[in-house]
Amino acid sequence: xxxxxxxxxxxxxxxxxxxxxxxxxxxxxxxxxxxxxxxxxxxxxxxxxxxxxxxxxxxxxxxxxxxxxxxxxxxxxxxxxxxxxxxxxxxxxxxxxxxxxxxxxxxxxxxxxxxxxxxxxxxxxxxxxxxxxxxxxxxxxxxxxxxxxxxxxxxxxxxxxxxxxxxxxxxxxxxxxxxxxxxxxxxxxxxxxxxxxxxxxxxxxxxxxxxxxxxxxxxxxxxxxxxxxxxxxxxxxxxxxxxxxxxxxxxxxxxxxxxxxxxxxxxxxxxxxxxxxxxxxxxxxxxxxxxxxxxxxxxxxxxxxxxxxxxxxxxxxxxxxxxxxxxxxxxxxxxxxxxxxxxxxxxxxxxxxxxxxxxxxxxxxxxxxxxxxxxxxxxxxxxxxxxxxxxxxxxxxxxxxxxxxxxxxxxxxxxxxxxxxxxxxxxxxxxxxxxxxxxxxxxxxxxxxxxxxxxxxxxxxxxxxxxxxxxxxxxxxxxxxxxxxxxxxxxxxxxxxxxxxxxxxxxxxxxxxxxxxxxxxxxxxxxxxxxxxxxxxxxxxxxxxxxxxxxxxxxxxxxxxxxxxxxxxxxxxxxxxxxxxxxxxxxxxxxxxxxxxxxxxxxxxxxxxxxxxxxxxxxxxxxxxxxxxxxxxxxxxxxxxxxxxxxxxxxxxxxxxxxxxxxxxxxxxxxxxxxxxxxxxxxxxxxxxxxxxxxxxxxxxxxxxxxxxxxxxxxxxxxxxxxxxxxxxxxxxxxxxx
Numbered sequence: 001x002x003x004x005x006x007x008x009x010x011x012x013x014x015x016x017x018x019x020x021x022x023x024x025x026x027x028x029x030x031x032x033x034x035x036x037x038x039x040x041x042x043x044x045x046x047x048x049x050x051x052x053x054x055x056x057x058x059x060x061x062x063x064x065x066x067x068x069x070x071x072x073x074x075x076x077x078x079x080x081x082x083x084x085x086x087x088x089x090x091x092x093x094x095x096x097x098x099x100x101x102x103x104x105x106x107x108x109x110x111x112x113x114x115x116x117x118x119x120x121x122x123x124x125x126x127x128x129x130x131x132x133x134x135x136x137x138x139x140x141x142x143x144x145x146x147x148x149x150x151x152x153x154x155x156x157x158x159x160x161x162x163x164x165x166x167x168x169x170x171x172x173x174x175x176x177x178x179x180x181x182x183x184x185x186x187x188x189x190x191x192x193x194x195x196x197x198x199x200x201x202x203x204x205x206x207x208x209x210x211x212x213x214x215x216x217x218x219x220x221x222x223x224x225x226x227x228x229x230x231x232x233x234x235x236x237x238x239x240x241x242x243x244x245x246x247x248x249x250x251x252x253x254x255x256x257x258x259x260x261x262x263x264x265x266x267x268x269x270x271x272x273x274x275x276x277x278x279x280x281x282x283x284x285x286x287x288x289x290x291x292x293x294x295x296x297x298x299x300x301x302x303x304x305x306x307x308x309x310x311x312x313x314x315x316x317x318x319x320x321x322x323x324x325x326x327x328x329x330x331x332x333x334x335x336x337x338x339x340x341x342x343x344x345x346x347x348x349x350x351x352x353x354x355x356x357x358x359x360x361x362x363x364x365x366x367x368x369x370x371x372x373x374x375x376x377x378x379x380x381x382x383x384x385x386x387x388x389x390x391x392x393x394x395x396x397x398x399x400x401x402x403x404x405x406x407x408x409x410x411x412x413x414x415x416x417x418x419x420x421x422x423x424x425x426x427x428x429x430x431x432x433x434x435x436x437x438x439x440x441x442x443x444x445x446x447x448x449x450x451x452x453x454x455x456x457x458x459x460x461x462x463x464x465x466x467x468x469x470x471x472x473x474x475x476x477x478x479x480x481x482x483x484x485x486x487x488x489x490x491x492x493x494x495x496x497x498x499x500x501x502x503x504x505x506x507x508x509x510x511x512x513x514x515x516x517x518x519x520x521x522x523x524x525x526x527x528x529x530x531x532x533x534x535x536x537x538x539x540x541x542x543x544x545x546x547x548x549x550x551x552x553x554x555x556x557x558x559x560x561x562x563x564x565x566x567x568x569x570x571x572x573x574x575x576x577x578x579x580x581x582x583x584x585x586x587x588x589x590x591x592x593x594x595x596x597x598x599x600x601x602x603x604x605x606x607x608x609x610x611x612x613x614x615x616x617x618x619x620x621x622x623x624x625x626x627x628x629x630x631x632x633x634x635x636x637x638x639x640x641x642x643x644x645x646x647x648x649x650x651x652x653x654x655x656x657x658x659x660x661x662x663x664x665x666x667x668x669x670x671x672x673x674x675x676x677x678x679x680x681x682x683x684x685x686x687x688x689x690x691x692x693x694x695x696x697x698x699x700x701x702x703x704x705x706x707x708x709x710x711x712x713x714x715x716x717x718x719x720x721x722x723x724x725x726x727x728x729x730x731x732x733x734x735x736x737x738x
Contacts (some may be wrong), residue, residue, distance in 0.1 A: 006083030017092035024094035030101035041067030071178035099209035253296030376445030382459035398469035409435030439548035481567035486576035524627035554603035
């Protein structure tokens, strides 16, 4: 009888851990299963242990062979397997008793899909297993394809072969096997990504059933032979994908991004003596991809595309710069190690004290489901998007909430849709009012809010179904006044998601810990003032006595910066939970982007007033003045013609002085461009400034055109321009002036 699943376990000198692994297999609740244990020439007593299990349980099949490396061992096991599906369990890991029964039931219930893959736990000796969310909850629980926008995300995942079952006929038909390179280095990478590429259907499971040992996670590569094993894996992956022309164009960009991500990880692991040579290899492999326009910068991790460009342009220069940065980091680590340890300890003591002081409050909400969230949604002519927005809110996994929809005099069918939602669900409250702008609409919603927490959602955006649950958990667990979270951009035309990394500036703002925003370097640049990616404790929010100013535009900034700056208990959740829609309905909130500079100046004046009113302006003074100059420089670039000159003259004559800017100079300003802009303001009339910048820019352009980086970019961009007919616009040329 054919087993439902064959579990392949490779074994090499793991006697210390093997019994726990085999016990977990023997305890499987799925009885129609076999365990293919392949001993790869172990020199300890692993083989004796294997035979003791096969003697008492005939589901164990023991294969003993000379040492041939991990890839060869796995292929021998797969060839011997008789099951409908193949599972893999490493010999130093262990699985939950119902692991393979659950995975097989899911496969059977979903048309025998090619792969069923779960998340996994990691553990080290003496520690409890902890979940690795390789696949976020929003991708789980449904059948996907690698050609779907959602399914394609699996190509960003960790190449974990375990915690999964693979349909054997699917593997055989696609020739998916392990590379038989020596030892155990990266062979799982090719197997995993070839499986994702070839699959017609797969099912992701958020729960974890396998526990993966990580005792040697930080080991370095000191063997010259092993440095390039990862390159062999990705060469085979690219060849595999290229043979599938119907999938190549759709997937090659993500495969190349994952390839560089893996190469970058490998670069950090290899010994110093191999690093420059490895960068040379990276440059040689990726240069053709640039020329053939196969690189998609938007799917790279933050900072990785820029690093790749540096490597391709000049690998030696990139290596020297990186080595210098590493040396500086090492020195800084030694200098500040003791101070950081003391600061962490002080923070722990302070947090413990705050926890004790607030115990009566935190205890009240220990059951997080008791926390009610008020969601304020201003609505103006958003009929086209309301269904998706409201559906994403009403399906929240945390169901204790109210949605206060304030219809701001819409002239489309928005009100009728809102009334239908209100009739269908008593958590929806609709307020209809005359058109007065989004600030007034939000303020109306705030006054009606009855929740323990408050957040804002725009009527044409949508959110993850776990948003409220994760935010409330973070707020309660950390006794936070403000929880900030990630946001991305959804584009209607392509149905694709793009990161908005500036919404939470990682590396500048603490992640996953409570902090005081006064300690954040350059607060206004790094704590970006979006309204929709914040959750506020209602008790804290009421203490602020704060409303959105009604100034015509830019109202988000004065509200959000003040609301986040007063508390000393702010928490950033490292998760993208909100999807900002790029293409807005005509007449919707974000469609009204006037270039009138008066709105921005009023917003900055309002911020200054609110910070002074609360006695915190001095805490943020330098950051605020830098922000004022930055915003003026930015606005100057976005307006043209007569309004540009009026704006320049207005801020030059009186306005900057009233904001406390003109009596500052030199190192008080963080950015060279801001210092230069302020110097023009002080010294030049508008016409003199434009003339000077044009002369300066002419010299800079000559230098740019003669640079090596420009020649490389031209070489890369030329084929694209020939195809698309791209040319500079008047606006592009004007951008060069600042």
